[in-house]
Amino acid sequence: MLRAASAFPEYQLVLAGAPGISPDYYHEYIGDAKVKILFGQTYRLLQQAEAALVTSGTATLEPEMQAARNFVANGRYAAVCYHTPIGKVVSFLRRHILTVKYISLVNLIANREVVKELVADTMTVEQARAELERILYDKDYRQRMLDGYEYMAARLGDAGAPKRAAQEMVRLLRK
Numbered sequence: 001m002l003r004a005a006s007a008f009p010e011y012q013l014v015l016a017g018a019p020g021i022s023p024d025y026y027h028e029y030i031g032d033a034k035v036k037i038l039f040g041q042t043y044r045l046l047q048q049a050e051a052a053l054v055t056s057g058t059a060t061l062e063p064e065m066q067a068a069r070n071f072v073a074n075g076r077y078a079a080v081c082y083h084t085p086i087g088k089v090v091s092f093l094r095r096h097i098l099t100v101k102y103i104s105l106v107n108l109i110a111n112r113e114v115v116k117e118l119v120a121d122t123m124t125v126e127q128a129r130a131e132l133e134r135i136l137y138d139k140d141y142r143q144r145m146l147d148g149y150e151y152m153a154a155r156l157g158d159a160g161a162p163k164r165a166a167q168e169m170v171r172l173l174r175k
Contacts, residue, residue, distance in 0.1 A: 001053045004128030016042040051135040054080050080104040080117050106152055114148030
């Protein structure tokens, strides 16, 4: 992701550090690259970002969707990236065994591709660079992404959907 984003020197690169991971760990991979690491400021960072390459696996639905709504409301765009050292195996499993079409929460909720998923063997420097280029410079592409986020947000409903769903389950169980 860093190599892909470095192809756009007119932009400042910032990494949202994960809680519990040492800055030293990141520096092993960053080396001398010009990138800042910020901890505990993911949402603020997304509010300021022009574009993002995002990985997600531990974020809960409500904060992630709130971040997505704020991100898009501010005219921001993202791609979801999942790298694995066994990319060809994962890609084979996705095509032939797994039944879900998407892995990102945004796409799962929308039931269509809103954000590009660069997964396993498609998560390459060139693919990530090309996606960033589309996000940064292709107005029609950006508009389709915004429309997709709006559709996803409409499917989610107002904030608090998990609580309302739980209340409805309790109501039905009491019948």
